[in-house]
Amino acid sequence: ARPSPGSSAWFVPSQEVLGEDKLMAILKERELKIYWGTATTGKPHVAYFVPMSKIADFLKAGCEVTILFADLHAYLDNMKAPWELLELRTRYYEHVIKAMLESIGVPLDKLTFVRGTDYQLSKEYTLDVYRLSSVVTQHDAKKAGAEVVKQVEHPLLSGLLYPGLQALDEEYLKVDAQFGGVDQRKIFTFAEKYLPSLGYAKRVHLMNPMVPGLTGSKMSSSEEDSKIDLLDRKEDVKKKLKKAFCEPGNVENNGVLSFIKHVLFPLKSEFVVLREEKWGGNKTYTAYEALEKDFAEQVVHPGDLKNSVEVALNKLLDPIREKFNCPELKKLSSAAYPTPSKAKPGEKGTKNSEPEDVVPSRLDIRVGKVISVEKHPDADSLYVEKVDVGEAEPRTVVSGLVHFVPKEQLQDRLVVLLCNLKPQKMRGVESQGMVLCASSVGEPRQVEPLDPPAGCCAGERVYVEGYEGGEPDEELKPKKKVFEKLQADFRVSEDCVAQWKQRNFLTKLGTVSCKSLKGGSIS
Numbered sequence: 001a002r003p004s005p006g007s008s009a010w011f012v013p014s015q016e017v018l019g020e021d022k023l024m025a026i027l028k029e030r031e032l033k034i035y036w037g038t039a040t041t042g043k044p045h046v047a048y049f050v051p052m053s054k055i056a057d058f059l060k061a062g063c064e065v066t067i068l069f070a071d072l073h074a075y076l077d078n079m080k081a082p083w084e085l086l087e088l089r090t091r092y093y094e095h096v097i098k099a100m101l102e103s104i105g106v107p108l109d110k111l112t113f114v115r116g117t118d119y120q121l122s123k124e125y126t127l128d129v130y131r132l133s134s135v136v137t138q139h140d141a142k143k144a145g146a147e148v149v150k151q152v153e154h155p156l157l158s159g160l161l162y163p164g165l166q167a168l169d170e171e172y173l174k175v176d177a178q179f180g181g182v183d184q185r186k187i188f189t190f191a192e193k194y195l196p197s198l199g200y201a202k203r204v205h206l207m208n209p210m211v212p213g214l215t216g217s218k219m220s221s222s223e224e225d226s227k228i229d230l231l232d233r234k235e236d237v238k239k240k241l242k243k244a245f246c247e248p249g250n251v252e253n254n255g256v257l258s259f260i261k262h263v264l265f266p267l268k269s270e271f272v273v274l275r276e277e278k279w280g281g282n283k284t285y286t287a288y289e290a291l292e293k294d295f296a297e298q299v300v301h302p303g304d305l306k307n308s309v310e311v312a313l314n315k316l317l318d319p320i321r322e323k324f325n326c327p328e329l330k331k332l333s334s335a336a337y338p339t340p341s342k343a344k345p346g347e348k349g350t351k352n353s354e355p356e357d358v359v360p361s362r363l364d365i366r367v368g369k370v371i372s373v374e375k376h377p378d379a380d381s382l383y384v385e386k387v388d389v390g391e392a393e394p395r396t397v398v399s400g401l402v403h404f405v406p407k408e409q410l411q412d413r414l415v416v417l418l419c420n421l422k423p424q425k426m427r428g429v430e431s432q433g434m435v436l437c438a439s440s441v442g443e444p445r446q447v448e449p450l451d452p453p454a455g456c457c458a459g460e461r462v463y464v465e466g467y468e469g470g471e472p473d474e475e476l477k478p479k480k481k482v483f484e485k486l487q488a489d490f491r492v493s494e495d496c497v498a499q500w501k502q503r504n505f506l507t508k509l510g511t512v513s514c515k516s517l518k519g520g521s522i523s
Contacts, residue, residue: 303392361470390459
């Protein structure tokens, strides 16, 4: 979807600038005219604070700034915004983006707000779309949208039109430059190549690094675990941060540290780590590098880091929550983003009941790292393990693996952990998860813990192919038997890949597997 949230400072090197010489030439003569656009698809999340703070920088530098609500693009991008919801979602975006800008002190009267359909349905624009389509190859159109338009097996023609419309926006908004995330680079180079073929000038393009999500991957409106919505309640913020990947001493793919670097530091120019006096008391950082160094050296604890982010983030979100607390905007929010499924009259369930669909996305499965392994004090066949799943504290997990896996093979091993089973005591020790293992079909019974792909980090989400989206249940209710129903179709393929109904278990780095138990079951 349109330029994605990124980060840089005005007149400080961005990740990349296309047309830097032209930029400097314009600045010698007059102020820059620049725009940022956003497709009105999923709900804006907290990473949008980054372009908002950048807009504040542009205004302070004297730039003329336009914000484009790209409603037509939202429909063209694989119909992420259905036609009947387009108007409602555009209104929602207008209100929420303006609320964000006000919350960081940006004066709205110095900005120009435009909807795409205000000019994209005009005769002139439509003719330019046809003119552009006569010179653009299918290959170039597909390549330009590869990192922006949703990729599907049988793409729609609308997705091929998308990059051309974004290129034309630069001319019709009469700007010198466009800025957005580095994922926009192919569209920017597409615009530079094709706008001159219509007799229009090349524009300057500023690109910013992408904001990683809380799971360590890109923060995305479609990946619930990766982002915090602007209207999330305080308890939701706490829950999502608690689940966020933040391994002690690990600064790579650390979603919480990345959020501080790309969102909180650009807004406040400092970050305060809140902690009890016995752990050194509060500490204020004025440079991100110093915070990262202390975290790498384990001077700063993940739990303190998460709690501090929670406090800082809620201060930013409170004014937005307050603005949307009025009946009119509550109604708009519900109408623009209706609940996917509600019980019909006469059916079981209510609006707030749990979804009855038994699908793999309801399972909270994560990569875990075994920190310690001990024999259960009261059961010869059980291990008691401490497993890091990217939370403030490791989880205690009881596993019946003593007769199958030597203790030294579990120590420091990456495993696959089911994290949202109801905790239960096993011979007096409460187990807070289940290590998923492959088991042989015949006798003698063999058991092998599932292996995440090499390079995975503790806390990364494991999902089933085709079920990447969706929020896992907070806790699986034993009476519903959700895990048991899904587990009946867990199998190991002939290639030793873990599957559900022949769909692979995956992380962002590849497939989950076992060493040798082809055709085995998984439990």
